[in-house]
Amino acid sequence: MDGKTDIRTLQQFIGGDWVDAENGATFEVLNPLDDSLYAHAAKGTGADMQRAVAAARAAFPAYKETTPTQRERWLLRVAEIMEARQAELVDCLIDEIGSPIQKAMFEFTKGLTMMRAAAGLCRNVRGETIPSDRPGTFSMSIREPLGVVAVITPFNVPLIKTTRLVANALAVGNTVVHLPSEMAPHLSLIFADIIAEAGFPAGAYNVVTGIGAEIGDDLTGHRDVDFVTFTGSSVVGQHINEICARNKTPNTLELGGKSPTVILADADLDTVVPLAARSIFMFAGQACIGSSRFYVERPLYDEFVKRFTMIAGKVGMGDLRDPGTVIAPIISDRQRERVKDHIADAVAKGAKVVAGGAWEGNRCQPTLLTDVSEDMAVCRSETFGPVTAIYPIDSYEEGLEKANDTDFGLSSSIFTKDIDKAFHFARNIDAGMCHINGPTIHDEAHVPFGGNGESGVGREGTDADMEAMTELKWVTVQL
Numbered sequence: 177m178d179g180k181t182d183i184r185t186l187q188q189f190i191g192g193d194w195v196d197a198e199n200g201a202t203f204e205v206l207n208p209l210d211d212s213l214y215a216h217a218a219k220g221t222g223a224d225m226q227r228a229v230a231a232a233r234a235a236f237p238a239y240k241e242t243t244p245t246q247r248e249r250w251l252l253r254v255a256e257i258m259e260a261r262q263a264e265l266v267d268c269l270i271d272e273i274g275s276p277i278q279k280a281m282f283e284f285t286k287g288l289t290m291m292r293a294a295a296g297l298c299r300n301v302r303g304e305t306i307p308s309d310r311p312g313t314f315s316m317s318i319r320e321p322l323g324v325v326a327v328i329t330p331f332n333v334p335l336i337k338t339t340r341l342v343a344n345a346l347a348v349g350n351t352v353v354h355l356p357s358e359m360a361p362h363l364s365l366i367f368a369d370i371i372a373e374a375g376f377p378a379g380a381y382n383v384v385t386g387i388g389a390e391i392g393d394d395l396t397g398h399r400d401v402d403f404v405t406f407t408g409s410s411v412v413g414q415h416i417n418e419i420c421a422r423n424k425t426p427n428t429l430e431l432g433g434k435s436p437t438v439i440l441a442d443a444d445l446d447t448v449v450p451l452a453a454r455s456i457f458m459f460a461g462q463a464c465i466g467s468s469r470f471y472v473e474r475p476l477y478d479e480f481v482k483r484f485t486m487i488a489g490k491v492g493m494g495d496l497r498d499p500g501t502v503i504a505p506i507i508s509d510r511q512r513e514r515v516k517d518h519i520a521d522a523v524a525k526g527a528k529v530v531a532g533g534a535w536e537g538n539r540c541q542p543t544l545l546t547d548v549s550e551d552m553a554v555c556r557s558e559t560f561g562p563v564t565a566i567y568p569i570d571s572y573e574e575g576l577e578k579a580n581d582t583d584f585g586l587s588s589s590i591f592t593k594d595i596d597k598a599f600h601f602a603r604n605i606d607a608g609m610c611h612i613n614g615p616t617i618h619d620e621a622h623v624p625f626g627g628n629g630e631s632g633v634g635r636e637g638t639d640a641d642m643e644a645m646t647e648l649k650w651v652t653v654q655l
Contacts, residue, residue: 192378
């Protein structure tokens with residue numbers, strides 16, 4: 177990496193070496209706050225991806241034989257170095273993807289948790305003894321790493337996704353090729369530098385930077401890739417799933433969401449409203465688990481809209497390094513147009529904007545919509561911005577029915593004092609995650625994180641990744 181100029185020039189990390197793109201090309205990485213130039217990054221090619229997969233494949237035979245003690249030590253050392261380089265990582269989260277300091281610190285802290293949880297995973301790769309019908313036979317299963325794991329991460333929580341998915345793959349004995357979002361390459365390259373400093377063998381972790389639409393297939397379709405984990409849009413996820421199906425490559429896909437929150441008449445609005453704001457306005461709604469649908473029983477509906485409107489008008493939109501700032505810039509021109517189109521389409525078709533709707537530079541004001549109907553894009557499509565719709569409901573049953581009326585199924589939430597309805601909702605909501613009296617935005621290192629339907633395939637988390645990124649082998653010994 178070139179530190180001689182104000183604008184960084186980022187290289188790829190392949191086989192333990194920092195390298196330019198095979199053809200020397202670069203692309204621009206922009207600060208989303210004002211679209212100023214943040215960095216030049218190597219624009220990786222198919223040849224670069226081939227080289228990275230080859231490096232990971234070559235490193236695998238030796239790496240899979242490393243002991244739990246070695247992998248545990250390396251992973252814990254990564255966490256130590258991350259703490260020492262906290263300011264650098266936090267600055268990157270602020271300036272590369274526009275994270276407010278509050279969100280950047282949340283992500284940094286969560287990333288440390290992911291690393292330490294992965295270190296604990298090193299000693300949990302276990303099989304079991306199995307009864308056998310054959311006399312004198314000792315029967316057992318053992319778990320073995322798959323080989324080369326392809327990790328494709330998004331721009332919105334790059335440190336959380338990198339630490340979780342890369343660390344879990346390394347913890348169980350796999351090697352990794354990582355393709356980060358072209359909007360967040362620097363964060364992953366800092367992580368690669370930390371990985372190298374921690375002592376991981378060359379080739380265990382490789383980072384190729386570039387345009388996902390151009391080189392993603394070179395990774396996911398590679399015959400030497402044994403597992404793919406992707407976080408991103410449902411459209412791209414479907415494409416990756418089809419590629420993996422052709423090669424019979426197992427995968428986990430964490431995709432989009434249209435997460436509902438149901439608020440029943442017995443809910444405490446003093447508790448609910450701040451959590452509702454958190455569930456959609458954190459990082460300006462650029463979160464797959466953000467709550468973009470609120471279903472409120474009529475006795476509370478008007479008061480909820482009133483209070484939510486008041487709090488939306490007070491959400492901080494100042495300097496990103498001010499702890500009071502919540503709203504981030506929308507990451508790109510393409511995504512800004514999507515948010516604008518969703519709001520404009522809703523208004524044109526009769527929706528009422530009760531808060532926000534306007535823009536301040538590249539930031540959309542916290543926006544609340546009522547009177548949203550089925551023919552509006554915002555009703556069923558993921559906006560990925562600080563925009564949510566509020567609907568009145570006449571009963572719990574109606575709320576559950578409407579919450580399930582979606583192709584997505586990632587996160588969900590219900591607020592009520594009725595334990596029977598709360599657990600009925602948890603059992604019957606068609607979503608991978610359900611939070612009772614809590615916001616849809618919630619994640620921990622060891623939980624089964626993921627969704628159903630258009631929201632993805634499989635689950636992430638220490639236990640889930642251990643099972644997905646290893647395979648069982650049956651072994652017998654005739655005594």
